[in-house]
Amino acid sequence: MMHLRVVCALRDSAAVTDLLTKEPGVAHLAVAPGVGRRPVGDVIEAVVAREVAEDVLRRLTALGVPHRGEVSLRPIHTMLSDAAEEAERSVAGSAGGTVVWDELIATTGEESRLNSVFLGFLTIACLLTAVAVINDSVITLVGAMVVSPDFGPLAALAVGVVGRRRDLVARAGLALGVGFPVAMLVTAVLTWLARLGGLFDPSELAGLRAVSFIYQVGPFSAVVALLAGAAGMMALTSEKTSALVGVFISITTVPAAGFAVVAAVAGDWTRCREAALQLLVNVAGVTVAGALTLLRRRRHVVPLRVRRTRGGGPGGPGGP
Structure with missing residues (x-):
């Protein structure tokens, strides 16, 4: 209710x-x-x-x-x-299967706003990823995934495309297009300083085991991104928002961005390119799956609106 x-x-x-x-x-x-x-x-x-x-x-x-x-x-x-x-x-229907469009627009619109808080969390997440890579620590990497706010703009992209809201697409694109470069630049500078201070040995990248999945792009990279995008949109359009934590630690966006920066500082351009590709695969997969899931769930509520309109109630069906 x-x-x-x-x-x-x-x-x-x-x-x-x-x-x-x-x-x-x-x-x-x-x-x-x-x-x-x-x-x-x-x-x-x-x-x-x-x-x-x-x-x-x-x-x-x-x-x-x-x-x-x-x-x-x-x-x-x-x-x-x-x-x-x-x-x-x-x-008719079920509460869990109902999309409240205005609520979704408000939620994703706020979460995709480019501001100092968004940049701060994204930068901290990238820095945590760099620390995780340097120490080959999965625990630290999971922390970076949870801290990262990037799912908000990705969800907003999906909502904007489905709802034909150019303002929402532009806002999300700005957050991602500015946020990631800024966070990666800060991470690059601090990683470079860590290398100069002897805290980071570039040769250690070749021996990574626990976090090597970040740059290893394969069929399951796309599968996980699609599943995470679908689960995230289902959580946003229902009352199961607790599932978002699982989404945050499934998508390899911030980990890939942070790894690409560390690899670039180390001069390992092969792994840097692989990590950048992982980032693109996850951004595309989450956005596409989110849009398709939202399309499916919106169709679920159309019959209710049409039935009430034909029944003589005020108002009528309409797009967002």
Whole structure:
């Protein structure tokens, strides 16, 4: 279930109340008349089944509510309510199989924003990878994978392509196109200083065992990237976000970028090229699998929207 909050102008209040009252997937409708000050109007709250949340948001947008007020939606993790359970049972589909498009746009849009925090985490992840390579440490490498924020822009690319959102594609492309070069440059400088200080012996790259999989590109590189991309998109479009940790430690993006830098500093251009290819394979695999998974899951919710529109409810089907 999800918590819906609408701050609407007086002219919209009756239409919003009527819409939510007639929707079977809505429970605990509450109206606080006249409490809104900007805009002057009412505050309306309700509990909405996830299966109809996307449809409700589109119908509220069709009424023009977001242009004159505010519509917010957030998941409810714990709720004890017979009425809410009845509302959820009254709608078709399953909550885990429902995509709330606006929620997905907001999540991926925020996670793909290029800022100092994103650059900081990506740089730290690349540096951890360099340390992992120098010490042939899988544990440190896993830490780098978990710290890395690069899955956000990759997911945003998939969402932007499927939703035809050029702004989201551009934002994700900027984050990846600027973030990786900056993180790799910083890592290269510090790795070079480590070599000058005697902390890194380039000849040790030839004897790597535990982390050699980073630059060894093969059929399973693409398989793992595709599976990770599919799992990541399923986690983002459902309530199984805990699965994202497994996604983070499956894709070999930051490890490949960090290894390429260490190999370049060591003058091992063969392994550097192999690691760079691993990076490209993982970026492409995660993005393609994410887009295909999202296409599949979006088709799953179309029949619900079409059925409600034909049933005479306000609003109608529409793209993002």
